[in-house]
Amino acid sequence: MKDNLVIVESPAKARTIEKFLGNNFVVKSSYGHIRDLSKKNYGVDIDNGYKPHYVIPDDKKKIVSELKKNVKKAVTIWLASDEDREGEAIAWHLYEALELNEESTNRIVFHEITKEAITNAINTPRSIDKKLVEAQQARRILDRLVGFELSPVLWKKVKQGLSAGRVQSVAVRLLVEREREIIAFKSKSSFKVTAVFEAPDEEGKTNQLKAELSKRFETQKEAVSFIENCKKAQFTVKDRVTKPSKKSPTAPFTTSTLQQEASRKLGFSVSQTMSVAQRLYEAGKITYMRTDSVNLSESALKSAKKIIESQFGEKYLKSRKYKTKTKSAQEAHEAIRPTYLENQTIEGNSHEKRLYELIWKRTIASQMSEAQLEKTTVTIGISTSEHNFIATGEILKFDGFLKVYIESTDDEQETAFGGLLPPVDVNDKLEVSSVQATEKFTMHPPRYTEASLVKKLEELGIGRPSTYAPTISTIQNRGYVVKEDRPGRPRKYKSITLEGGQVSQEVKTETTGTEKAKLFPNDIGMLVTDFLMKHFPEIMDYNFTAKVEKEFDEIAEGKIKWDEMIHKFYPPFHEKVQKTLETSERSKGERLLGKDPASGKNVYVKIGKYGPMAQIGDSDSEEKPRFAALRKGQHLETITLREALDLFKLPRKLGKYEEKEVVAGVGRFGPYIMHDSKFYSLRKESDDPLTVKLDRAIEVIEEKRKRDREKIIKTLEEGDNKLYILKGRWGPYISYGNNNYKVPKDVNADELSFEDCMKIIKNQETKSNKRKTTKRKKK
DNA sequence: CAGTGAGCGAGCTTCCGCTTGACTT
Numbered sequence: 001m002k003d004n005l006v007i008v009e010s011p012a013k014a015r016t017i018e019k020f021l022g023n024n025f026v027v028k029s030s031y032g033h034i035r036d037l038s039k040k041n042y043g044v045d046i047d048n049g050y051k052p053h054y055v056i057p058d059d060k061k062k063i064v065s066e067l068k069k070n071v072k073k074a075v076t077i078w079l080a081s082d083e084d085r086e087g088e089a090i091a092w093h094l095y096e097a098l099e100l101n102e103e104s105t106n107r108i109v110f111h112e113i114t115k116e117a118i119t120n121a122i123n124t125p126r127s128i129d130k131k132l133v134e135a136q137q138a139r140r141i142l143d144r145l146v147g148f149e150l151s152p153v154l155w156k157k158v159k160q161g162l163s164a165g166r167v168q169s170v171a172v173r174l175l176v177e178r179e180r181e182i183i184a185f186k187s188k189s190s191f192k193v194t195a196v197f198e199a200p201d202e203e204g205k206t207n208q209l210k211a212e213l214s215k216r217f218e219t220q221k222e223a224v225s226f227i228e229n230c231k232k233a234q235f236t237v238k239d240r241v242t243k244p245s246k247k248s249p250t251a252p253f254t255t256s257t258l259q260q261e262a263s264r265k266l267g268f269s270v271s272q273t274m275s276v277a278q279r280l281y282e283a284g285k286i287t288y289m290r291t292d293s294v295n296l297s298e299s300a301l302k303s304a305k306k307i308i309e310s311q312f313g314e315k316y317l318k319s320r321k322y323k324t325k326t327k328s329a330q331e332a333h334e335a336i337r338p339t340y341l342e343n344q345t346i347e348g349n350s351h352e353k354r355l356y357e358l359i360w361k362r363t364i365a366s367q368m369s370e371a372q373l374e375k376t377t378v379t380i381g382i383s384t385s386e387h388n389f390i391a392t393g394e395i396l397k398f399d400g401f402l403k404v405y406i407e408s409t410d411d412e413q414e415t416a417f418g419g420l421l422p423p424v425d426v427n428d429k430l431e432v433s434s435v436q437a438t439e440k441f442t443m444h445p446p447r448y449t450e451a452s453l454v455k456k457l458e459e460l461g462i463g464r465p466s467t468y469a470p471t472i473s474t475i476q477n478r479g480y481v482v483k484e485d486r487p488g489r490p491r492k493y494k495s496i497t498l499e500g501g502q503v504s505q506e507v508k509t510e511t512t513g514t515e516k517a518k519l520f521p522n523d524i525g526m527l528v529t530d531f532l533m534k535h536f537p538e539i540m541d542y543n544f545t546a547k548v549e550k551e552f553d554e555i556a557e558g559k560i561k562w563d564e565m566i567h568k569f570y571p572p573f574h575e576k577v578q579k580t581l582e583t584s585e586r587s588k589g590e591r592l593l594g595k596d597p598a599s600g601k602n603v604y605v606k607i608g609k610y611g612p613m614a615q616i617g618d619s620d621s622e623e624k625p626r627f628a629a630l631r632k633g634q635h636l637e638t639i640t641l642r643e644a645l646d647l648f649k650l651p652r653k654l655g656k657y658e659e660k661e662v663v664a665g666v667g668r669f670g671p672y673i674m675h676d677s678k679f680y681s682l683r684k685e686s687d688d689p690l691t692v693k694l695d696r697a698i699e700v701i702e703e704k705r706k707r708d709r710e711k712i713i714k715t716l717e718e719g720d721n722k723l724y725i726l727k728g729r730w731g732p733y734i735s736y737g738n739n740n741y742k743v744p745k746d747v748n749a750d751e752l753s754f755e756d757c758m759k760i761i762k763n764q765e766t767k768s769n770k771r772k773t774t775k776r777k778k779k
Numbered sequence: 780c781a782g783t784g785a786g787c788g789a790g791c792t793t794c795c796g797c798t799t800g801a802c803t804t
Contacts, residue, residue: 009798032798039793060798086797140795147794155792165794278799290797466796474794608784615784627784651782667781679781742804 002026005074007067007094009081012282013113017080020115021122028070030081034060035093037140042148044141050566052141056097064097071098076106078122082332083109085552089136092128102127112297112334113287135556138565142166142548145570146539149577150532157580158528158587159607163478166545167463167471169532172480173540174456175448175521176529183638185444189493190216191223191437195389197235197380197430199422207422209430211380211391216440220494223437224505227498229384230435237428238388239379247371249401251294251322252335252363255465256458258289261362263451264408266354269483269517270450271469276355277336284339285346286359290465291333292458294322296363300334303341304367312403318369328461328549337363365405372398376421380430393421410452432498439493447518450483462545480525486633488514523612523636527589535580539573593641601625603644605636612636614644631666646690655694662697664689673697680704716754723757725749736761 004025008014011029018027035054037043045051056064071077077100079091091107094100106125110117143166150164193213198206217223253261255274262273277289296304301319308317324331338360346356374397380389396402424430448456454468463471475481488511495506521529533540541547548569554560590606593614601617608615610629617625628647630639651665651674663674664682671682671689680700682689687696713732714725723736725743732749734741734757741764743749747756 011799030798031800033796034798036796037794059800082797090797136796143795145794149793151793161792163793167795282799464796466798471795610783613784619785625784629783665781670781672781674781681781 002073003075004078005070005076006078006080009087009090010288012284013288016113016284017118020113020118026070026074028067030067030090030094031060031063033086033090033093034064034067035097037144042144044144046570049563050141050570052137054093054096067094068098071100074104076104078125079105079107079128080109080121083111084330084332085132085136085139085556087332088129088132089140092130092133095128111295111332112299114297114299117297129556131558132556134562135552138555138562139548139552141566142569145566145573149574150536150539153535153577153580154528154531156586157584158531159524161478162524162528163474164528164532164539166539166548167457167467168474168478168480169529169540170460170462170542170544171453171457171471172475172521172525173529173533174453175475175481175519176526178445178448179521179526182444182447183635187441187444189439189441190218191220191494191496192216192440193223193226193435193437195230195435196433197389197391198433199424199428199430201423208433209378209391209422209424211378211389213387214390215387217437220439220496224496224503226385226387227435227437227496227503230382230432230498231501231503232384233432234383235389235430235432236381236383237378237424237426237430238381240376240424240426242374242376244397245373245375247373247400247402249320249365249368249370249405250362250407252296252337252366253359254292254294254324254326254335255290255468256292256454258336258359259454259468260451261358261408262355263449264410265358266351267517268351268355270454270472272351273355274469276351280346280348280352280356280359283348285343285348285356286339287335287337288333289336291331291336292324292326292329292465293331293333294324294335295331296321296337296366297334300337300341300363301367304364307341308364308368312368315398316368316400316403319367322366326458326461327546328458335363361405365401368401368404369398371396371400371402378421378424391421393419395420410446410449435498437496439495441491441493441512447515447520449518453519460542460545461549462542475525478524479522480528481519481521483517483519484515485517486513486515486520488512523589523607523630526635526637527587527607530589531584531587535584536573536576589636591636593639593644596645603641605630605639605644607636614639614647616648629666632670650689652689654692654697657694657698657701662694662701664692664697673700675701713749714752716752716757718754721754723754725752725757734760 002024006017006021006025006027007030008017008027009030009032011031014027014029018025021027035056038053038055043053045053079094081087081090095105107128108121108125110121147163147165151162154162154164195211195213197209197211199209200206217226258277259270259273262268263270268276274289277286280286281289305317305319336359338356341360341363344360346353348356373394375392375394378391380391382388450472453472457463457468476483490509491512492507492509495508497504497506538544551560551565555562555565588606590604593603593605595601596603596616599616604615605612606615608627612630614628614630615625617623619625626648628650630647634643651663654662654664656662657675660676665672665674666689671687673680673682682692682700711726712724713727716723716725723734726733726735731745732743734743736757741761743752743760
């Protein structure tokens with residue numbers, strides 16, 4: 001007999017707790033929310049007190065009917081969704097949708113999945129907190145009203161298919177503002193001076209001592225004159241100070257910090273981290289991965305203690321409890337940690353192993369003692385200058401938690417320990433072996449990575465652990481933002497060296513501005529941000545979420561009514577929407593750059609049907625204007641007349657090869673060479689289609705032909721039917737007609753016959769048909 | 780898969796937060 005039905009949110013959680021409960025319990029999962037606002041008419045009856053209209057989405061119908069069956073069989077229902085606003089709402093929706101009654105329903109909560117916590121929860125049931133449910137309802141309705149009123153404004157005034165919302169629009173705003181800071185940034189240069197001294201020790205052995213001048217020079221002249229003065233200078237140790245310092249471990253992982261560290265240490269994207277973590281969670285290897293809590297359960301603390309003591313010794317142990325710094329945290333779960341800390345490694349693919357080990361180390365380190373450091377600073381006076389050289393060294397007296405874990409930072413500066421300094425004393429005279437002044441440039445603020453954007457959003461209290469990854473996908477899918485690498489540019493810098501009594505000057509080259517997997521706002525993202533900032537500044541305000549969150553809390557506490565809160569917000573907001581629809585112009589980001597010297601016509605840039613473009617001539621004139629698409633990295637707001645005119649020089653005829661015209665141009669996929677109606681990609685970094693010569697174009701054509709020849713493993717023919725077996729990026733594949741088919745892994749591509757290939761093709765054809773139909777459904 | 784950019788109109792898009800599939804390239 002199973003009289004008791006427990007409903008939780010996640011099936012993995014259901015499996016685990018079923019084990020803790022007796023035979024008299026069956027545990028099922030709701031797979032998150034089971035009802036949502038209808039999409040018709042906002043799903044909200046605005047004229048009737050904002051009454052929500054809830055429906056069960058198609059993909060949840062099966063789950064709900066399954067749960068209903070289980071309800072019928074049970075005597076008592078236990079609603080065990082998370083103890084936060086969303087969890088309480090899930091419990092209430094279950095109560096409503098499953099038509100439960102109060103006598104047979106209990107609401108229970110637990111924060112950690114242990115037998116003790118669950119038994120304890122079963123012993124202290126309560127009823128559903130209606131106020132908290134109403135706070136969630138207000139949150140849901142507000143987001144719906146904002147999203148479904150603003151997005152159509154963008155469809156009419158900017159471009160179809162765009163979207164706006166409380167979270168995504170602010171995320172884009174952050175990126176747009178940072179990009180503009182970078183565009184406006186003016187780099188300043190100064191001269192950093194370093195010196196290498198020779199310090200003899202007691203045994204007469206010389207040690208090198210590296211030091212940096214306390215002053216940076218603004219001009220080359222000052223730097224040169226300083227170095228010239230060093231020629232005859234005497235260098236004396238003026239001071240030596242040694243100070244102890246400490247370094248403490250950071251808190252165990254939350255969703256956001258896991259995403260940041262996995263990005264920095266393992267190079268994972270935010271969504272990659274989440275899907276690997278999901279697999280670890282489902283396999284029972286880690287605790288829940290969508291959490292804002294830094295708390296560890298008592299049992300985890302105990303086993304961490306045991307492991308640290310036995311592996312590293314008692315002096316490495318320091319039990320700690322961490323408190324969240326995030327104001328918006330709801331802490332329905334534990335921090336992310338290994339389920340069984342005694343497993344330092346796990347079975348799995350390399351991604352799973354690496355992420356697991358990262359989580360293990362971070363968790364263990366959080367319960368370890370501080371590292372003890374000792375920082376030594378030596379000040380070296382110069383007889384010919386008022387400035388000093390400063391040498392710093394840091395040594396580790398006791399490694400503590402650093403034995404297992406070193407947290408990384410976003411700063412790209414060198415922060416390595418300087419090591420031990422040679423034993424020099426005050427008044428020692430030092431021999432200088434070299435002095436060097438190097439020109440350094442100030443850096444613009446860094447562009448956001450996916451993970452650093454998540455960090456910023458979390459700081460602002462915008463978005464939740466379950467939405468960070470989807471939000472980042474949304475803003476990329478809408479075309480507001482792209483994630484990409486951009487090559488750096490060479491930059492010249494000056495260097496002045498004193499060595500062997502000789503001063504020499506050099507100009508060297510370094511690469512600067514290389515970007516890897518960074519988020520870049522597109523013109524459409526900038527345009528939409530400007531539009532929303534102009535007409536809906538309160539929604540775009542970085543404090544908007546914090547402000548409404550406070551009101552949601554007040555609803556939960558019973559201080560204000562949910563519908564009154566919505567009513568304070570909606571009418572003025574709706575009025576602005578109406579006014580914007582009626583009065584604002586269509587926003588194209590148009591800018592007049594000047595006149596085309598060849599024709600005397602106006603040159604514009606604006607957003608066209610296919611994206612940002614330049615235009616020569618007016619749309620309403622008799623002669624049709626000419627158009628050219630902007631290139632990657634060019635912005636409507638920064639492109640110059642000259643750069644815009646250059647765009648019209650393409651496609652360019654380079655000459656003839658094999659009696660056919662060779663043309664250079666830029667297309668959707670970057671710069672290309674066209675010859676005999678075939679396309680050949682130019683290398684983005686080194687080939688410029690504006691200047692590329694015929695010789696180089698022929699080289700590109702021949703290289704591609706050679707690659708294509710090497711690509712063919714086999715050609716097979718039967719009658720008029722011809723197919724090729726080719727070498728591809730992901731292994732061998734069959735090219736037949738206009739389609740490609742993958743050769744299965746267990747098959748040797750060299751030995752395939754025509755019939756074998758046709759079988760593979762047929763097999764995959766049926767598969768891909770299925771796929772097409774499901775895809776269409778989704779659309 | 781790389782040329783497009785007139786104008787009209789039908790029908791469509793869209794939010795945030797809970798969850799996991801079912802997909803491959």
